[in-house]
Amino acid sequence: MQLKKLGRDFALEANGVDLAQPLSDAAFGEVEKAFFTGQVLVFRGQKLIAREFLGFARRFGPPEPHVVDQFHHPEYADILILSNVVRDGKPTGLADAGTYFHTDYSYLEMPARATLLYSIQVPRAGGDTLFANQYAAYDDLPGAMKKRLEGLVALHHYGNRDDLEETSRTAASLLTEEQKRRLQWVRHPVARRHPVTGRTALYAVSGSSFGIEGMPEGEARALLDELKRHATLEKYRYRLTYGVGDVVIWDNASLLHSATLTDPEDARTLWRITIKETRRQP
Numbered sequence: 001m002q003l004k005k006l007g008r009d010f011a012l013e014a015n016g017v018d019l020a021q022p023l024s025d026a027a028f029g030e031v032e033k034a035f036f037t038g039q040v041l042v043f044r045g046q047k048l049i050a051r052e053f054l055g056f057a058r059r060f061g062p063p064e065p066h067v068v069d070q071f072h073h074p075e076y077a078d079i080l081i082l083s084n085v086v087r088d089g090k091p092t093g094l095a096d097a098g099t100y101f102h103t104d105y106s107y108l109e110m111p112a113r114a115t116l117l118y119s120i121q122v123p124r125a126g127g128d129t130l131f132a133n134q135y136a137a138y139d140d141l142p143g144a145m146k147k148r149l150e151g152l153v154a155l156h157h158y159g160n161r162d163d164l165e166e167t168s169r170t171a172a173s174l175l176t177e178e179q180k181r182r183l184q185w186v187r188h189p190v191a192r193r194h195p196v197t198g199r200t201a202l203y204a205v206s207g208s209s210f211g212i213e214g215m216p217e218g219e220a221r222a223l224l225d226e227l228k229r230h231a232t233l234e235k236y237r238y239r240l241t242y243g244v245g246d247v248v249i250w251d252n253a254s255l256l257h258s259a260t261l262t263d264p265e266d267a268r269t270l271w272r273i274t275i276k277e278t279r280r281q282p
Contacts, residue, residue, distance in 0.1 A: 001030050003038075007238035010133050012038030019046050019056050019247060028059050035060075035114070036196055039254050040131055040238065043247040048118060050076050050271065053247070057116045057273040060249070064105060064112065064276040067158070067179050068094055073271065083269040084262060085121070093269060100160050101132060101232050101256040102207025104274050107158040109186045112252040113195075114275040119242040123266035129240045129248070132256040134201035137231040138191055152190040154209040154224070158183045161210050161224065187213060190227070194253045195277060201254045202231050231256060242270075253277075 004013040012034055017023075023031065035041045048056075054076050057063060063078035071094045073079035083093025105112035117129075138146070190212065192203035205227040212220035240248060250257060262268050 001027070001034070003034055006040070006042065006240075007131075007133075009136060010038055011040040011042070011131065011238045011240070013042045013044065015044070017043055019043055020048055020052050022055070023059070032060070035249055036251065039133065039135075039251045040240065041249050042240065044243060045245045046118070046247050047245055048247070050079055053116070053118050053271060054078055054273060056247075057114075057249075057275060060114050060116075061275040061278055063273050064108070064110075066094075066272075066274065067182060069179075078273055080272040080274075081269070082117075082272055083121070083267075084264055085267050085269055095264075097259040097272075098160075098207075098257075099259045099261055100162060100207060101130070101228070101258045102160065103204035103256060104252050105276065106188060106204035106252075107156045107183060107186060107208040108276075110276050111188065112274050113277045114249050115252060115257075116247065116249045116273045116275070117242075118271040119244060119246045119248075120271065121267045121269040122242050122244050123262045123268045125266065126260055126262035127242060127268045128260045129242075130258045130260065131238045131240065131250060132232050132236045133238075133254070134203065134231060134236075134256060135199050135254050137233075137236050138200050138202045141230070146191070149191040152215075153187045153213040154190050154204070155211040155213060156186050156188055156204065156208040157210055158208065159210075160207055161221070190224075192253065195279070197254075199254070202227060203253070204256070205231050206256055 001017050002015045006013055065077045066080040071081045081093035082097050084095045085092045104115045188203055191200055193200050205224055209224050
C-alpha cells in the first residue's frame, strides 16, 4: 500500500489496495494505522458489491444502522443509501446528508468511530465533502480556553443547533414518530480524549450540541458558537472531491464534516456505513 498526502496536515489517499479482495490481518493493520493517522483515508476507483463494502467496513468495528431506516439497502440494513435520485415519484435514498458541519451519531449515547462512503453516481459539479480537523482546532486554543473546557459536558440531540425552531431539531422531518421516540438527549465531553489515539479533540461543537450541562442556555450557546467558529476555520479544512468507485473512511472522533449542495437534477448516489465505538467514555 502506498500513501499519498491530500491535505496540508491530514487526509491520505491509499493506492495499491483492492477492497474487493479480503485483506490479511497484516494488510488491514496498515490500513487501520493509516486511518487513525490521516483521519481521512481515500481509496480511489474501487469496484465493490454491497457485501464486499460491508465486509471491509466491519473490520473497523460493529456497524450501527441509521435511524432513518426507510433508506436502508434492501439486502443490508447496515448500509444507508444517500441519493437525490427519484424513481417512479419516490426518492431512492436520503437526499439531505447534512450540509452543515457535524459529527455522525454524536446524538447517540455510543458515538461513531468511523463513517465509510462508497461513491456510485457522481454529479458533474458539487457533492464534495468538507472536513475540519478537531485535533488541530483544540491544540490551537489558548490555555485559558482549554482550562475552561475541562470537565464541560455538552448536551446532544438529533438535529442542527443552527436550526432555531424546535420542530427542525428533530430533523425537519423524515423521522417517523417511532423514530423520534428512539432519540433521546445524550451527553458527551466538549473536549474529548480520542479512545484510540489518546489525543484530545473538540467534539461535535457544531451540529447536534444544543447546550452544556449546568450552564445557562444563552451562555452555553455563546460558548458553543465561539468554538464552532474557531473549529471550522479554513485553515483546519480539507475538501474531498469524489470519483466513481471512490471509498472514503473518516474518523468521527477527531473531525467535523459537511456535505455540499448539488443540483437536484444531477444524479448523486452513495452507500454509507457508520461504525460505532466499542466502549462508552466516562
